[in-house]
Amino acid sequence: MSAAVRGNRWQSAAGWRNLFRDRPLIPLTALLAILVAIIEVADPGIVSPAWAGVILRASVPLAILAGCQTLSMLTGGIDLSVGAIASMAGFVTATFVNSPGGVPLGIGVALTAAIIAGLITGIGVGVFRVHPLIMTLGMSFVVLGLANVWQLQMVQTGAGVPAGLRTLGSGLLFDVVPYSLLVFVPVMLLILVGLRRSGYGRLLYAIGDNPVAARLSGARAWQVLIALYVISALLAAIAGLLLSGLTNTASVSLGDTSVLPSVAAAVIGGTSIMGGRGGYAGTIVGALILTVLTALLTVLGLPEATRQVVFGSIIVVVAAAYTRVTSES
Amino acid sequence: MTAATAPVDARLARATVILGSAVRRNIWTIALLALLVVLLLSAKVIQPRYGFIAIQGLGTSVLPLGLAAVAQAIVVIGGGIDLSIGSMMALTSVVAATAMTGQNEETGVVVVLGVLLLGLVLGGINGALVVTTRVPDIVVTLAMSFVWAGFALLVRAAPGGEAAQWLKDLAVGPLGNQWVPKAAVVMLLIVAIVWIPVARSKLGLSIYAIGSNSLAAFRSGVPVGRTRFLAYALTGLFAALAGLSLTASTGIGTPVPGPYTLESVAAVVLGGVSLAGGRGGVFGPIVAVVVLQMIRTDMTFLNIDSNLAIVAQGVILIGVLMSASLLEFRRTRR
Numbered sequence: 169m170s171a172a173v174r175g176n177r178w179q180s181a182a183g184w185r186n187l188f189r190d191r192p193l194i195p196l197t198a199l200l201a202i203l204v205a206i207i208e209v210a211d212p213g214i215v216s217p218a219w220a221g222v223i224l225r226a227s228v229p230l231a232i233l234a235g236c237q238t239l240s241m242l243t244g245g246i247d248l249s250v251g252a253i254a255s256m257a258g259f260v261t262a263t264f265v266n267s268p269g270g271v272p273l274g275i276g277v278a279l280t281a282a283i284i285a286g287l288i289t290g291i292g293v294g295v296f297r298v299h300p301l302i303m304t305l306g307m308s309f310v311v312l313g314l315a316n317v318w319q320l321q322m323v324q325t326g327a328g329v330p331a332g333l334r335t336l337g338s339g340l341l342f343d344v345v346p347y348s349l350l351v352f353v354p355v356m357l358l359i360l361v362g363l364r365r366s367g368y369g370r371l372l373y374a375i376g377d378n379p380v381a382a383r384l385s386g387a388r389a390w391q392v393l394i395a396l397y398v399i400s401a402l403l404a405a406i407a408g409l410l411l412s413g414l415t416n417t418a419s420v421s422l423g424d425t426s427v428l429p430s431v432a433a434a435v436i437g438g439t440s441i442m443g444g445r446g447g448y449a450g451t452i453v454g455a456l457i458l459t460v461l462t463a464l465l466t467v468l469g470l471p472e473a474t475r476q477v478v479f480g481s482i483i484v485v486v487a488a489a490y491t492r493v494t495s496e497s
Numbered sequence: 498m499t500a501a502t503a504p505v506d507a508r509l510a511r512a513t514v515i516l517g518s519a520v521r522r523n524i525w526t527i528a529l530l531a532l533l534v535v536l537l538l539s540a541k542v543i544q545p546r547y548g549f550i551a552i553q554g555l556g557t558s559v560l561p562l563g564l565a566a567v568a569q570a571i572v573v574i575g576g577g578i579d580l581s582i583g584s585m586m587a588l589t590s591v592v593a594a595t596a597m598t599g600q601n602e603e604t605g606v607v608v609v610l611g612v613l614l615l616g617l618v619l620g621g622i623n624g625a626l627v628v629t630t631r632v633p634d635i636v637v638t639l640a641m642s643f644v645w646a647g648f649a650l651l652v653r654a655a656p657g658g659e660a661a662q663w664l665k666d667l668a669v670g671p672l673g674n675q676w677v678p679k680a681a682v683v684m685l686l687i688v689a690i691v692w693i694p695v696a697r698s699k700l701g702l703s704i705y706a707i708g709s710n711s712l713a714a715f716r717s718g719v720p721v722g723r724t725r726f727l728a729y730a731l732t733g734l735f736a737a738l739a740g741l742s743l744t745a746s747t748g749i750g751t752p753v754p755g756p757y758t759l760e761s762v763a764a765v766v767l768g769g770v771s772l773a774g775g776r777g778g779v780f781g782p783i784v785a786v787v788v789l790q791m792i793r794t795d796m797t798f799l800n801i802d803s804n805l806a807i808v809a810q811g812v813i814l815i816g817v818l819m820s821a822s823l824l825e826f827r828r829t830r831r
Contacts, residue, residue, distance in 0.1 A: 480641055484641070
């Protein structure tokens, strides 16, 4: 494409471009609203407070996992170990149901294991400079394998998702408000405020935007990265607990299918995988869009196959749109 | 610094460095081969019955991942990454198995050629999207992995189909000597026929150049976009070969992608290809795939829980990368 064509397009669509670049939440929310409108047209009467509650409930674990991706993508990384850690957390907790310590002990063990995994990932990425993609991929193998070993050890005790987690993950207050918001709202506020207002949040952006400049201005990247991957692993574990409660299953492969959608939600939300650009608000809307889209395709009676094709196409289109509006300014 | 004004000993030093780096590159593959020999010998020691039948099985079992690793290696050398390889394998595999159902052997040849063309097209679409949208490779191929997996499910909702007998024969059994698995010969032949001519050509040099430094490559007149597109197309071709090998070894097509995408990334990295691009070859990753499979076999013989083999794979991956980057770090410091 020649520069002249590009210039013309820039002028004619400058307003849209600026809107998209500076306030990505507006077009994203509009897209979400359009999807909801389409679903209402396709199946009149389906959109109700109860339906919104169900959608919210399904979005919460995905939104938390996408939070892990958002944070690590801001530094130019990615966290592929969230699926394994989430499954591990849900599964380990379930194996402790009949033990003397009960569910609290199980949750404690699961969170501790997640922190250890995150610490090792952080050391690998921060200190040893291993590529985050590979480091988290290797860590997901390790966590998955160890969880499988644990499964064989604990197979006698019998595993079931604790009732408390089931309520927290899938319960709806007055059939509308999901209880999982009790977990999600604090997490969301912490990430949103942390990214905007705290020094640590700034450091994440700084390292992702320009690592050299960040280092020269005194940022200790390795400390930031270790803290980042510990936080990410903790969030993944929390999401895993909610996910096991939501689906009422505790298996070592529970979170596997959520890894790629979590990256997708962050990408749709406007976080750049190259680092330094994005935020959590967009990611939340991205997770909602993906959930509503899934619901829409179900309503339309389209098979899983079509859903995947549409998912993939949307990610490419949205990511291309972002690249277009942000790269030539 | 230009070559003309440089003193002779500086040129000599540069030649030494080039030679040294070539040796170092080969040392990686040589070390992997040595490790493979150790693993094979220890398998024989632990389990005296370990013999040519197991070797033939090894050849068959590493064929799909080996070809997937070659596919991944090509695009990683070019400075990209393809997270849709597993899905492309699933799609090409189901297309092959479905198209061959109830057909005679001769039609199978046409189907295989068609599927290879399909692989080129799939990879080409990936590449065209990466080049035209300028979205990071990882995002595009991640998204396309959904798309290709979706198409695979549309072609065939459940595992099934048939494979031509000659195709199945290609992946199983010995060739000549009973210790030579036919699958290994097939894989080496494919790589020799497809990749080596490419690597020796201008295109191969361009792929290494854009992976090493795409700006420098652009300024020296390498058509960066076209090269990247062709690298992805080649990756698609090898993914199709890997998909065909899946159909050949199982006799059916399975629409759900296996663990091949991420395992191919792991194999590529263990095989000495730098994720930053521009460095490595395709033989290292193939050897790495065999080594990983042998580690699993040895652990099974030692009665170690097979799940710990997955852990070992992760630990090896992390450990190798940590030590590699530590060495790199020291070298740049010096």
